[in-house]
Amino acid sequence: MDLRTDPPPAAQPEARTDPRIARTRRLLHDALLSLARERDLDTIAVADIADRATINRSTFYQHYPDKETLLADALDEQARLAGADLSALLPLDESDQPPALLVRYLEHLDENAALYRRALGETGSPLTTARLRRRMTTIVTTGLEGHGFSPGEEDLPVAIAAASITGSLIGVLTAWLEMTPRPSTERAASWVWQMLVPARQHDPFSAERTGTARCGSPCGT
CATH class of the missing domain: 1.10.10.60 (Homeodomain-like)
Known part of the structure; x- marks a missing residue:
């Protein structure tokens, strides 16, 4: 055989x-x-x-x-060449300081501020904005799921929480690009990193949902 x-x-x-x-x-x-x-x-x-x-x-x-597709691809390639691929942020850590990759991404936006203001603005590129939103949503969702996000009494789905955080992040980036004078990339990165707290720390808002203060007991007791 x-x-x-x-x-x-x-x-x-x-x-x-x-x-x-x-x-x-x-x-x-x-x-x-x-x-x-x-x-x-x-x-x-x-x-x-x-x-x-x-x-x-x-x-x-x-x-x-x-x-539209050309612009989205061109910006993706520029970010990759700058070493600023947002997908590489995962997994998110619990450090108080924003990672170097996030700072590099903000530097990339800063160096191309006029271009990104147009791309993310009201008359800009829906596809570019959609791609950025999709990448950020993936990062936030993965972070929430990996750090024990709790829906709380409101029964808040992870997808809704991620959409809320992502929308705020894009709003912050767009507003930062419009500021004159524009704050430093390090400062902007710290804003973004702070907004990502729910996705990189173990359910930091669970105390607020249950009415428990940081001291460990219900507020007002």
Whole structure:
């Protein structure tokens, strides 16, 4: 009886992006980012981007369906190159000081403040805002679930708590970018880190939900 088994299939090498495709996408990223630093996003047409990138419109549509997707990808790539990928914040720790990665992300926003003001503003990019919201929601939700979040008497679902915190975080970042003079990135990072307390400490608000003060007894007793 032949007990031999077939060897497992060889691992397939990761697909590599064609250098020509990568070069064209870099040109498109750079073109849109430079234009977005100069004027509002709603005044930028695909033809403007193609012209700045020295390609034709048909080539643009071979790579991106619209300028919204291009902008979101370009900003993601800029953050990655700056070492400011928010997903790397997980797992959140309980330190009082914001992590270096969070400070780097705020530095990235600060260095591109005009661009992010336009992207996150009222006439900005819904897709860029949605991606940022999705990443922050993942971070907050994972933190809440990992640190024993309790729904309390209000039976507050984790998803609702995460949505509330995420909305506040985006509001803080947007307001900070609009401030003149703008406070330092370290100070802004400390604001963000403080707002993430529920997601990085073990249910810090449970005392408030149960009417128990920090002293360990019900308030007023």
